[in-house]
Amino acid sequence: MGVLHMHTLYSDGTGTVGQIANYAEERGLQWLIITDHCHLEAYERGEYGRYGNVWVLIGTELGDEDLPNHYLAYGITELPEQLDPVQMVKDVTKLGGFGAIAHPHEKRDEFEEMPPYPWTAWEAPFDGIEIWNQLSQWVEGLTHTNKYRRFLHPLKSLTGPDKATLRIWDELNLRRPVVGYVGVDAHALDYPVLRGMFKLRVFAYKVQFRSLQTHLLLPEPLNQSDFQIANEQILTALRNGHHYGANHRVGDARGFRFIATQGGIHYHPIATLTSGETIHFRVKVPMCARIHLIRNGQLLMRVRGRSLRYESSQPGIYRVEVFRKATGWIFSNPFRVVDSAKCG
Ligand SMILES: [Zn+2]
Ligand SMILES: [Zn+2]
Structure with a gap:
């Protein structure tokens, strides 16, 4: 780091x-x-x-x-x-x-x-x-x-x-x-x-x-x-x-991961994926925390714990915010999921 x-x-x-x-x-x-x-x-x-x-x-x-x-x-x-x-x-x-x-x-x-x-x-x-x-x-x-x-x-x-x-x-x-x-x-x-x-x-x-x-x-x-x-x-x-x-004041963030898997391939942010085929999002944090999955600026899912899983085939900008005791801890870069109908 x-x-x-x-x-x-x-x-x-x-x-x-x-x-x-x-x-x-x-x-x-x-x-x-x-x-x-x-x-x-x-x-x-x-x-x-x-x-x-x-x-x-x-x-x-x-x-x-x-x-x-x-x-x-x-x-x-x-x-x-x-x-x-x-x-x-x-x-x-x-x-x-x-x-x-x-x-x-x-x-x-x-x-x-x-x-x-x-x-x-x-x-x-x-x-x-x-x-x-x-x-x-x-x-x-x-x-x-x-x-x-x-x-x-x-x-x-x-x-x-x-x-x-x-x-x-x-x-x-x-x-x-x-x-x-x-x-x-x-x-x-x-x-x-x-x-x-x-x-x-x-x-x-x-x-x-x-x-x-x-x-x-x-x-x-x-x-x-x-x-x-x-x-x-x-x-x-x-x-x-x-x-x-x-x-870092909130905690050591080593080990955090935000991964998207589509068609058996794993991606890290920033990556641009195509909607249609299901995307499996996985978040892992090194300590118990409040994990927010955000899509287009809106809260999509909130979990208190060390991991989050979510499946989607919808286009949008997906990113993760993690908090401990109401204080911002980890902020990921996004996955961009673009509409397959608009691609070529
Ligand atoms: Zn400066
Ligand atoms: Zn300046």
Whole structure:
């Protein structure tokens, strides 16, 4: 497992690549992707590769405080020429990469110094969407009265993805595959308190690495010695939606599976299947939890336990949400079941 979306000293974070990799190793993570704003400086300095037991990959977050519409771009080694949102999305594809719109429904209104950066260019042909951003959710609920409690218990505010984001994600998948990601958006910022007399570190990297983790579904174990191979394995799985996101604070999500079987063949999300022949959906979770099977944004089946089974031949977007004690835990990518009558 690994973590996506974080900033170093090269943009508005406070840690070096090496320090961040060490924190990830202490948390038992296998990989991470650095996404500084609007540049690939860490890549150009050759700061990717192996740090202890962790693979460090370099991407970028296109957009910054002056440029709304932030796009997380992976698998590129040069930057798009334009930062117009539609054009930059197209350019990332042209450069051989892929990306996800970051914190698409960000809402912040209590602190003037922390304005929101929602996504507005919905016509852009983006590949993916960040369905859950740890920092955004924390800031969204922040008020002048609860801020010290929130600083002390930073991960308690992590309840689940924004409902508006999930709704639009389901709608998008009816038209084309759109991969869902979770992101920590780690900066480890210093926040001035008591009129600037002290600085409080908001979320050490290590704290955030305990929150939204990404679990890859790899056909072979992640290579531990060759960066080119590991890089390709990680990026291919991320690009194709062969992964799921989990809030680690709720529990270790290793072992979660959402499988669809049709005609004796097993599929993992994201896969596009054809309706008609019965599809057997199976969900397995590593601990007792509340499992929701969702179709086109609506709850189709709810089970409390460690597994769920469902049969269907209906078209639609099927995905799984798992909760423990009313807190969001695991969010799968979807199966897209398209109407067989509409296919050729
Ligand atoms: Zn951003
Ligand atoms: Zn960011």
